[in-house]
Amino acid sequence: MKITGIEIKHYLLPLDPPFKAAWDPAPRKQFASTIVYVHTDEGITGIGSGDLMTGFEGHEHLFIGQDPFDVERHAKVLDNIDFHYGRPWPLDLALWDIIGKASNQPVYKLLGAKHDKVLAYASTGELVTKEERADRALKLYEQGFKAMKIRFHHSNPKDDIAVVEEVRKAIGDKMDIMVDANQGWKMPWDTERTWDFKTAANVAKELEKLNVFWLEEPLPHDDAENMARLRQMTSVRIAGGEMNRRFHEFRDLSNKGALDVYQPDVALCGGITYGRKIADYVQANGSIYSPHTWTNGIGVIANLHIVLGLSNSPYIEFPYDPPAWSIERRDFVQTAETMLNIDSEGYLKATDKPGLGFDLDEEVLKRYEIKYTYVGEKDE
Structure with a gap:
């Protein structure tokens, strides 16, 4: 061929x-x-x-x-x-x-998968009031999600923490909560100040009280030394790596003990070919591989295959924050039959169609x- x-x-x-x-x-x-x-x-x-x-x-x-x-x-x-x-x-x-x-x-079988499904966490995208976020969290739980991710980006992190407090109060311990600080990188036109180490450490300390599953990108994506330092100061897992681009970057992050959770996206970094090498490397060092998936439905599918084939991750990211970010918007290039959704238990299941499995x-x-x-x- x-x-x-x-x-x-x-x-x-x-x-x-x-x-x-x-x-x-x-x-x-x-x-x-x-x-x-x-x-x-x-x-x-x-x-x-x-x-x-x-x-x-x-x-x-x-x-x-x-x-x-x-x-x-x-x-x-x-x-x-x-x-x-x-x-x-x-x-x-x-x-x-x-x-x-x-x-x-299907690709996940070529990668050696034992399973055809993994739990998905609802990855929210908007800043809304704490009451609205709590209400949306309850709706996600009713749909079957066992976990969700909350975005931070208020000018004062205390306002972000208040949102997590409200959600935890609403759902109790029925869902895992991840937090994405989005401090690892910025859009070209975003000139706002990035968190310093003290801010990241203070936020992590507060999130410990709320039993947060991980704190994502609390520092710039290449600040391995301070991320490793932060890991030693908190019981909250530190996640990152969605915008790191080369295998050696992940090797160095892993060797320095920078992260608990590694999040390269095969649609943006290394594809499946290098993605599997990164997954093997960081998992051999005792870390979790749980990729970023915020591109479109095809990107979610590609990352699903590698998670099923290689990862020990308890969750895969599922970009979803209705009504603003719906499945129909995210997967608009796909046929309705191959758009992705979880089952009633919160699992994202791969198709048995050959290849990546979408139309x-x-x-x-x-x-x-x-x-x-x-x-x-x-x-x-």
């Missing part, structure tokens, strides 16, 4: 009302999805999605004519492109989709395709 062509297409879904993401000062009026299609001489097309693939154009010849099964070779080329340009890892997902389809097996909605793709790369809202 040989690769015969690579296509990259962009799609843009209008959001009305806008989605006010906690980590983004600008309300999101549109939601972009980039999809890469890898064609072969045997009629099998692999599909991946994730980052914008900026800078990939002009490098197609490095893959055309090659065997799609040679993922180690391809991952090295993608890693080189990643260094010079944007993150090209959706291509790796498409290659694994081809391998699964050609083998007539695209061709009518939706025609309606929302754009001929440019969308990077955010412009000032009006």
